[in-house]
Amino acid sequence: MRVNFTVNGRPQEADDVWEGESLLYVLRERLGLPGSKNACEQGECGSCTVRLDGVPVCSCLVAAGQAEGRDVVTVEGLADYARQRACGTGSCGTPLDEAKGWQAKGTDSQTGEGTGLSPIQQAFIDAGAVQCGFCTPGLLVASDELLERNANPTDADIREALSGNLCRCTGYEKIMDAVRLAAARQSEGV
Amino acid sequence: MPANGAPTKITQGSKTRGGIGESTLRPDGTLKVTGEFAYSSDMWHEDMLWGQILRSTVAHAEIVSIDTSEALALPGVYAVMTYDDLPTEVKNYGLEIQDTPVLAHGKVRHHGEPVAIVAADHPETARRAAAKIKVDYRELPVITDEKSALAPDAILVHEGRDDHHIGHVPHPNIVHRQPIVRGNVEEARARADVIVEGEYTFGMQDQAFLGPESGLAVPEEDGGVHLYIATQWLHSDLRQIAPVLGLPEEKVRMTLAGVGGAFGGREDLSMQIHACLLALRTGKPVKIVYNRFESFFGHVHRHPAKLYYEHGATKDGKLTHLKCRIVLDGGAYASASPAVVGNASSLSVGPYVVDDVDIEAVALYTNNPPCGAMRGFGAVQACFAYEAQMDKLAKKLGMDPVEFRQLNAMEQGTIMPTGQPVDSPAPVAELLRRVKAMPLPPERQWESSEGADVRQLPGGLSNTTHGEGVVRGIGYAVGIKNVGFSEGFDDYSTAKVRMEVVGGEAVATVHTAMAEVGQGGVTVHAQIARTELGVSRVTIHPADTQVGSAGSTSASRQTYVTGGAVKNACELVREKVLEIGRRKLGSYHPAWATAELLLEGGKVVTDGGEVLADLADVLEGEAVEVEEEWRHRPTEPFDLRTGQGHGHVQYSFAAHRAVVEVDTELGLVKVIELACAQDVGKALNPLSVIGQIQGGTTQGLGVAVMEEIIVDPKTAKVRNPSFTDYLIPTILDTPTIPVDVLELADDHAPYGLRGIGEAPTLSSTPAVLAAIRNATGLELNRTPVRPEHLTGT
Structure with missing residues (x-):
């Protein structure tokens, strides 16, 4: 079958999709977006978390056909998504400071340094919340959604929001730090 | 970060920004x-095929026949291979003992053993093709524990063993045995005012790294293959892969793909040879990605263990002797079992001074899942037992459990039971002091003006208590882990x-x-x-x-x-x-x-x-x-009769204090805080050091209260191979983990550093168990603790 949906703001069309394929499979194997991870295929680990019409879902549990005509945001689109959210609905160009920073840094092809990051992505790096990084895409999408609806979450709020995302490396402390850091920067307008 | 003791050796250039000692950020x-x-599961190549492994549905059986014709006939299938299709005379592999068949030969020895492999143009086609392979098994009795392994009529898991351990093991179903004898236990026992015995059980833990086993094998024009792979040791893989393929090592090129965690579970090969075989057979790139179910069968686990301990102490609190026997279940194939035995025996005494010991550790061959390396590697099981013993002794002597440990703590200069002196700082008593000195979390922190916040109570959002029946407990533990490969290995x-x-x-x-x-x-x-x-x-x-x-x-x-x-x-x-x-x-x-x-x-x-x-x-x-x-400095093997030998490179120490709250009516445990103090020698990257300590601590917490692979003792089949049934700690299960890092330089090591990744995994588990015992008054001689162990139901 053919599936039409929007991914990270761009219309996408996937052909020859077998009915049993998950949204995760189509993103990873047909659309070249492997950022969403497959770690359990049972909705237990949250590594495949994406936004489906704004709602965080385990994309391994969504049949590709269910995404027909809907909006999907993956970790690959998180930075743009955050930028657009920051602008509201009005038009929004690249701020001058950011443009300068971009120019000065360039993008390092090996490390990706200089890539525009969303506040939550930057906070994960700064707080040491990334080790092996396999859980990171899902945690970023879930954390970003939390901060979108709750700008000043308590620790209990953070734990509740991220309880569907397993991490085996960090013991979660640095992930807590990252979300707190992103929230603090957000409230300071940094 | 507190820094005490000798300065670490910085040879030069320490003023350059981003050097050692700074928390620089990850380049990736x-x-x-x-x-x-790009993780190994993200690899992609034009025209690539997907590989699939067919695994045994029974634990122990003769293979009467394999029929692959229906699978081969399925459109989209490019190759089906069994044992008969292996290209050379080398058909087994293994880390130390080459006892593991690439594909089963006439017999399967554990549930989930690879029997056949398939390559197809879609992963679902490959899965369906594998399901169409007909394997006729004639089941054999299963060996599942020491009793069945050593019974007079026991079937040998491996017949005709010719490995270098067979000469010194008392039975062919024992992989390796390492005794350690020092001093005179009988005389020392006579000096003891109290004697404490215990029999402890440690459950089978899974590494549960999130990135499943996966990789991409690309055939090359020179007849070789290029493997992009998630592993822990490229060259060890290479040494095992090339002979099976019949290729010289230079024709097997290996590049590390992104690795989604390891924790020991990627020391052994998983899909490496299978992907290469299929790629060479089809002439096309072949990708294999396990799903979680298969991952539980696709790598070795932490050895479950039975530990029999006897300690004595004088009435003024000095340990007199240790007599212990540690039985590790190695499962169907050797993997790292011999080295795990060496660790379990040589570290069975813990970080304590005990001059008179009689120690024995063995690993069994059984039909249970193969067990091998996992973070802590033999030292974890021992720590669970000796720390339980310390608490029992302290209680019997009427002493404070921390003071009792400090009284017996080893220090620099202590002679290990192996005769090896500890020749760098061993701040065991100091780590205990530090972890005890940390402020305790407030009592009843779940209480608020609006009633109880159930998220902070045992049972959490299941809303099982608002504080009724909830009791707090505090427990301590400390452990010792070796750093680096031991026993004479050229590391x-x-x-x-x-x-x-x-x-x-x-x-x-x-x-x-x-x-x-x-x-x-x-x-x-x-x-x-x-x-x-x-x-x-x-x-x-x-x-x-x-x-x-x-x-x-x-x-x-x-x-x-x-x-x-x-x-x-x-x-x-x-x-x-x-x-x-x-x-x-x-x-x-x-x-x-x-x-x-x-x-x-x-x-x-x-x-x-x-x-x-x-x-x-x-x-x-x-x-x-x-x-x-x-x-690093060379080590030497342990003597096979006495266990004497300078076998280890360096030791690593961590101590934990656990604070738990237990719903004593329902048997639910909430770990409130797990504080850790660790000596790291020199923190090259403090942020990463703390990340390792918190991560290791959490894996120890997991095996204290939730993580266990359940193997049916009647069939030796795995009953919970999924994240639905094998639970690892979520962010709700994991408490705050305050960390106190001590930096006492080891003069033998670069910059004075100490290997740090494993020590926190040791003491975390017994600290949580001690806290639950403290809250409930129960003896609790097994881990993980389940609600029924607390409620007696």
């Missing part, structure tokens, strides 16, 4: 947060370091085969290069087999050994750079010949701080490159 961080980092690493001018700036490139599995080795290598070479820009070359072996990312060894190799190579590069400088510029300043010279901030400077030259000018038109192996 940006790629990992944008989804661009070296190789680093290639290059320095040249790029864009008018001196740049260093570090190339090793070290498997970055998330621990942050790549961060540390760049820091070492900055410190030693005084440059700010360091490129980390992808890990592959085009450079010499880095050894395994295991045994808390990589920062020590590959870090040591990088440091050593940098020092050699530095000498060559200075030679070039003297040759080119020596005539301009006498200090080139007379002063101690450093590379710092991109310049050559004298130890007095005078700048002699810019590194870019020295290196203009020249590149300096060094590839060199580096070794």
Whole structure:
């Protein structure tokens, strides 16, 4: 079958999709977006978390056909998504400071340094919340959604929001730090 | 960060920014947060096929027949291979003992053993084809424990063993046995005022790394193959893969793909050979990705264990003796069992002074899932038992459990039961003091003006209590882990370091085969290069087999050994750079010949701080490159009868204090806080150090209260191979983990550092158990603890 949906703001069309394929499979194997991870295929680990019409879902549990005509945001689109959210609905160009920073840094092809990051992505790096990084895409999408609806979450709020995302490396402390850091920067307008 | 004791050895250039001791950020961080980092499961190649493994549905059986015809007939299937299709006479592999069949030959020895492999153009086609392979099994009785393994009529799991352990084991179903005898236990026992015995059970833990086993094998024009793979040790894989394929090692090229965690579970091969076989057979790239269900069968687990302990102590609280027997279930294949036995026996005494010991550790061959390496490696099981014993002894003597431990704590100079002196700081008593001195979390923190916040109570959002029946408990534990490969193993690493001018700036490139599995080795290598070479820009070359072996990312060894190799190579590069400088510029300043010279901030400077030259000018038109192996101090094997021998390189210590709240009516446990104090020698990257300690602590918490692979004792089949049924701690299960880092230099190690990754996994579990005992008054001799153990239902 053919599936039409929007991914990270761009219309996408996937052909020859077998009915049993998950949204995760189509993103990873047909659309070249492997950022969403497959770690359990049972909705237990949250590594495949994406936004489906704004709602965080385990994309391994969504049949590709269910995404027909809907909006999907993956970790690959998180930075743009955050930028657009920051602008509201009005038009929004690249701020001058950011443009300068971009120019000065360039993008390092090996490390990706200089890539525009969303506040939550930057906070994960700064707080040491990334080790092996396999859980990171899902945690970023879930954390970003939390901060979108709750700008000043308590620790209990953070734990509740991220309880569907397993991490085996960090013991979660640095992930807590990252979300707190992103929230603090957000409230300071940094 | 507190720093006590001797200064760590920084050879030079410590003023260069981003060097050792700073919490520099990961070089792969940006790629990992944008989804661009290419894990082994993300590999893709035009025209690639998907591989699938058919695994045994029974634990122990003869294979009567295999019929692959229906699978081969399925459209989209390119190849089906069984044992009969293996290309050479080498059909087994293994880390130490080559006892593991690439594909089952006439017999399967555990549930989930690979029997056949399929390549097809869609993963679902491959799965369906595998399901169409008909295997006729004739089931055999299963060996599942010591009793059945050593019974007079026991079937041998492996007949005709010819490995180097068979000569000293009392039974062919025992992989390896290591006794340790020192002093005189009978005489020492006579001095004891109290004697405490215990029989402990440790459940089978899974590494549960999130990135499943996966990789891509690409056939090459020269008849070889290029494997992109997530592993812990590229060269160990290579040594095992090439003979099975019938290829010389240089025709099997290996590149490390992104690794989604490891924790020991990637020491053994998983899909490596299968993917290569299918790629060579079909002439097409083949990708294999396990799903979680298969991952539970696709790697070894932590050895479940029975531990029988007897300690004595005098009435003033001094340990008199230790008599113990540790029985590890190695499952169907040897994997790392012999080395786990060596660790379990040599560390069975814990970080305590006990002069009179009678110790025995064995690993069994059974039809249970194969067990091998997991973070803590034999020391974890022992720590669970000896720490329970310490609490029992303290209680019997009416002493404080921390004071009792401190009274018996080892220190620098203590002789281990193996006869090996501890020749670097061993701040066991100090770590206990520090962890005890941390402020306790407030009582009843779940209470608020609006009633109880159930999220902070046992049972959480299940809303099972608002504080009724909830009791707090506090427990302590401390552990000892060896660092590096032991028992005479040639545990070296190789680093290639290059320095040249790029864009008018001196740049260093570090190339090793070290498997970055998330621990942050790549961060540390760049820091070492900055410190030693005084440059700010360091490129980390992808890990592959085009450079010499880095050894395994295991045994808390990589920062020590590959870090040591990088440091050593940098020092050699530095000498060559200075030679070039003297040759080119020596005539301009006498200090080139007379002063101690450093590379710092991109310049050559004298130890007095005078700048002699810019590194870019020295290196203009020249590149300096060094590839060199580096070794730590040699170790020696343990004597097979007495266990005597200087078997270990270095020891690592951590202590924990656990605070738990237990709903005593329902048997639900909430860990409120798990504080840790650890000596790290020198924190090369403090942020990463704390991350390792918190991560290790959490894995210890998991096996204390939830994690266990359940194997049916009647069938030896795994009953919970999924994240629905095998639970690992979520963010709701994991408490705050305050960390106190002590830095006492080990003069034998690079920068004085101490391997850190595993020690926190040891003491975390017994601390949680001690806290639950403290809350409930129950004896609790097994881990993990389940609600029924607390409620007696």
